Amino acid sequence: MQKRLGILTSGGDCPGLNAVIRAVVNHATLTYDWQVVGIPYATRGLLERKAIPLSIHGLDLRGIDPLLNMGGTILGSINKGDTLAHVDEIVAGYHALELDALIGIGGDGSLAILNQLQSKGNWQFVAIPKTIDNDVCKTERVVGFDTAVNTIVDALNRLTFTAASHDRVMIVEVMGRKAGHLALQSGIAGGADVILIPEIPYTIKGVCEHLAELRDRWGRRFAIVVVAEGAQIAADSSSHPSCEKPSCGMGQYIADEIRRCSNDQIDIRVSVLGHIQRGGIPSALDRLIATAFGKAAVDLLADGQSAQMVAWQNGQVVAVPLEAVLACSPCLVDPNNFLVQTARSLSTYIGNLTPAIVKTQFNVTL
């Protein structure tokens, strides 16, 4: 029987979403002869009973398919709203649109919402993880993260040489309110001297001493500091920014504190990369992940499965129950993991790892 398959994108956009849509439409249409419709603006499309037919030839009448390498999402997305106040209407929207199955592409926040809806509505539902935060549990890869890391590394490449030319400290604020994967991985790959992430509290003293050591011991008069927008200071400080707002001001805060601790002797500039990190052409790896995930999600639905998320584990795409994913998401940086140790091996300052942090957050012993 021909299925009518819906697909939606939810949460913050990221590169590779359109590549997922392309893979799903192609595989569902060509392999299974299903009809695929796009639900615009995530759950809002279900609420408003909107569905857009999607064809394998993409948007272009001459048959050119721009979806593989186009950033953003042609379906639109939302990361706020009163979705849970309209549960019954959204659940009913799935049935009113005569969907037989739904694929939802989202991060931890969206997947939690979609999981509630699918269980209430008895939908056939498969999730595909995407997020530049890389904080979805049970999968080693998500769509969008690799491109965002590359975008930051590109910025660090540029900033390093202008910093060196002027003997400056460059502070680069990157996204990540709770999870520091983006700052950690781009910081290592981009050669940062200081990496500050939410999971490992830092001290201003630690940052300043490291900058002084670079200068006095190694003759380095410039430095690159990568700071996640949700970085945490070790001691309580009433003036320390918290990050609930779109702009947290973390980079500027650290710049001001370094100025203070150096008696204004250090020349500092701040770059806030902001939504540049969410945009752009998806990397080859993100296209690969997107395509493999899209294919696997369609196959799971064809196999009659539901309430699953496709995941990348040990070089394979596998299915994981959504409940198991949500039980451990968001997935934060383990302060003792091999990447943190790698950064430390380069004598990068990455905050102060205390036994208390390790014990309370991760329940392991040092």
Ligand SMILES: Nc1ncnc2c1ncn2[C@@H]1O[C@H](COP(=O)(O)OP(=O)(O)OP(=O)(O)O)[C@@H](O)[C@H]1O
């Ligand atoms: N479809 C939706 N409707 C209403 N609110 C949403 C929806 N999707 C996400 N949100 C809200 O946004 C919050 C955070 O979403 P967030 O931006 O983290 O999205 P995400 O799906 O986790 O993806 P990402 O983290 O990559 O942006 C969620 O906890 C929820 O409150």
Ligand SMILES: O=P(O)(O)OC[C@H]1O[C@](O)(CO)[C@@H](O)[C@@H]1O
């Ligand atoms: O689009 P908004 O609402 O500014 O969201 C920004 C947030 O979204 C994320 O980029 C995740 O998509 C976070 O890292 C960031 O804090």
Ligand SMILES: [Mg+2]
């Ligand atoms: Mg999220």
